[in-house]
Amino acid sequence: VPLVYINIIIAFTVSLIGLLIYRSHLISSLLCLEGIILSLFIIATLIILNTHSTLASIMPIVLLVFTAFKAALGLSLLVIVSNIYGTDYVQNLNLLQC
Amino acid sequence: MNPSIFIILLTTLILGTMMVITSSHWLLAWIGFEMNMMAFIPIMMKNPSPRATEASTKYLLTQATASALLMMAVIINLMYSGQWTITKLFNPTASTLMTVALAIKLGLAPFHFWVPEVTQGIPLTTGLILLTWQKLAPLSILYQISPSINLYLMLTMSLLSILVGGWGGLNQTQLRKIMAYSSIAHMGWMTTILPYNPTLTLLNLLIYITMTFTMFMLFIQNSTTTTLSLSQTWNKTPIITTLTMLTLLSMGGLPPLSGFMPKWMIIQELTKNDILIMPTFMAITALLNLYFYMRLTYSTALTLFPSTNNMKMKWQFSPTKRAPLLPTAIVISTMLLPLTPMLSILL
Numbered sequence: 001v002p003l004v005y006i007n008i009i010i011a012f013t014v015s016l017i018g019l020l021i022y023r024s025h026l027i028s029s030l031l032c033l034e035g036i037i038l039s040l041f042i043i044a045t046l047i048i049l050n051t052h053s054t055l056a057s058i059m060p061i062v063l064l065v066f067t068a069f070k071a072a073l074g075l076s077l078l079v080i081v082s083n084i085y086g087t088d089y090v091q092n093l094n095l096l097q098c
Numbered sequence: 099m100n101p102s103i104f105i106i107l108l109t110t111l112i113l114g115t116m117m118v119i120t121s122s123h124w125l126l127a128w129i130g131f132e133m134n135m136m137a138f139i140p141i142m143m144k145n146p147s148p149r150a151t152e153a154s155t156k157y158l159l160t161q162a163t164a165s166a167l168l169m170m171a172v173i174i175n176l177m178y179s180g181q182w183t184i185t186k187l188f189n190p191t192a193s194t195l196m197t198v199a200l201a202i203k204l205g206l207a208p209f210h211f212w213v214p215e216v217t218q219g220i221p222l223t224t225g226l227i228l229l230t231w232q233k234l235a236p237l238s239i240l241y242q243i244s245p246s247i248n249l250y251l252m253l254t255m256s257l258l259s260i261l262v263g264g265w266g267g268l269n270q271t272q273l274r275k276i277m278a279y280s281s282i283a284h285m286g287w288m289t290t291i292l293p294y295n296p297t298l299t300l301l302n303l304l305i306y307i308t309m310t311f312t313m314f315m316l317f318i319q320n321s322t323t324t325t326l327s328l329s330q331t332w333n334k335t336p337i338i339t340t341l342t343m344l345t346l347l348s349m350g351g352l353p354p355l356s357g358f359m360p361k362w363m364i365i366q367e368l369t370k371n372d373i374l375i376m377p378t379f380m381a382i383t384a385l386l387n388l389y390f391y392m393r394l395t396y397s398t399a400l401t402l403f404p405s406t407n408n409m410k411m412k413w414q415f416s417p418t419k420r421a422p423l424l425p426t427a428i429v430i431s432t433m434l435l436p437l438t439p440m441l442s443i444l445l
Contacts, residue, residue: 036163073136077139081155
């Protein structure tokens with residue numbers, strides 16, 4: 001119904017497609033994950049401000065806190081992968097195939 | 099790993115799932131999922147190796163995507179209903195997004211590709227936690243939103259999961275991958291009955307967790323991860339061969355073992371809703387699962403696998419690995435069928 005949010009929903013969709021389709025680097029999918037969270041943050045803030053639900057204003061900030069946590073985990077795993085293989089190409093992650 | 103850090107991680111893991119199960123606010127459920135994932139990834143990296151790193155990376159990427167999709171579904175639900183309570187969702191887009199997100203977390207087809215690889219790369223105990231404890235939180239949310247789930251989406255994903263779990267496990271010799279495909283197939287059975295009678299989903303989950311726990315404990319006892327090493331257990335601990343056979347047959351869903359109970363109740367509930375083709379199809383496809391369980395049984399308990407001569411005469415050392423709760427788990431996972439009337443109503 002609210003068509004004013006279509007812009008941010010498109011941003012979410014584009015970031016999601018960017019997360020699912022990546023060429024060679026692992027870090028680009030981590031970046032697109034951050035893009036998804038950013039679009040979620042914007043749309044959550046807009047809805048909460050427009051509906052004047054003051055108590056829910058904490059929610060975007062909590063979202064950012066947990067996302068920072070997740071990003072730190074992702075980056076540390078990226079560092080370990082890069083320590084093993086020298087690059088962060090996702091083609092290197094093929095040890096566990098059938 | 100430092101024991102106090104390990105305790106903190108386990109506590110966060112348990113606390114995260116408990117928060118998802120007991121919360122009534124969508125934000126708290128999302129936080130529970132995040133805590134669960136964050137605590138589980140260092141547990142997966144307990145013994146660092148390239149395989150564990152790869153498994154952790156794949157787990158992180160898939161679960162983070164699923165969490166983001168879940169949050170989007172929550173926000174769309176907020177847009178259309180203006181409230182944060184965990185009840186049925188008020189918009190079909192939000193419902194589809196959330197079902198897809200929870201399917202990614204559970205490992206339902208067509209989002210199952212991470213389950214065998216991640217299960218293969220981590221130690222046996224961590225794999226046990228992955229396949230049993232991590233299923234509790236998404237299924238609890240699915241249970242709570244079950245009135246609003248798109249029926250065709252759910253049934254498509256679950257039928258596809260049963261197929262994939264059956265066919266995918268046929269070509270495997272690594273035990274952890276076999277358990278992963280069996281998990282995919284059992285998740286398919288569980289989510290089939292979700293739109294009709296969610297109580298049976300919980301019953302199936304309970305029996306599945308018990309059987310998977312038993313299987314992993316039997317594997318941990320001898321630290322076996324391949325069919326080849328499982329076939330040598332007649333020499334190390336002969337009773338394990340019998341117990342493995344019984345538990346595997348129970349997982350395949352054969353009466354009079356307790357693995358038959360969820361399949362029977364699910365088929366009965368589906369026929370009460372006048373659906374006849376789908377349970378027939380599901381029951382026939384469960385034979386694929388039974389085939390690779392029978393293959394494991396055959397090589398473990400029914401024949402002597404080819405081995406060198408000095409493998410046949412081993413020193414009988416006292417066992418070093420403890421398999422906690424193994425006798426209880428075996429009794430529950432094989433002898434629970436007479437209690438069916440109580441269990442199918444109690445849950």
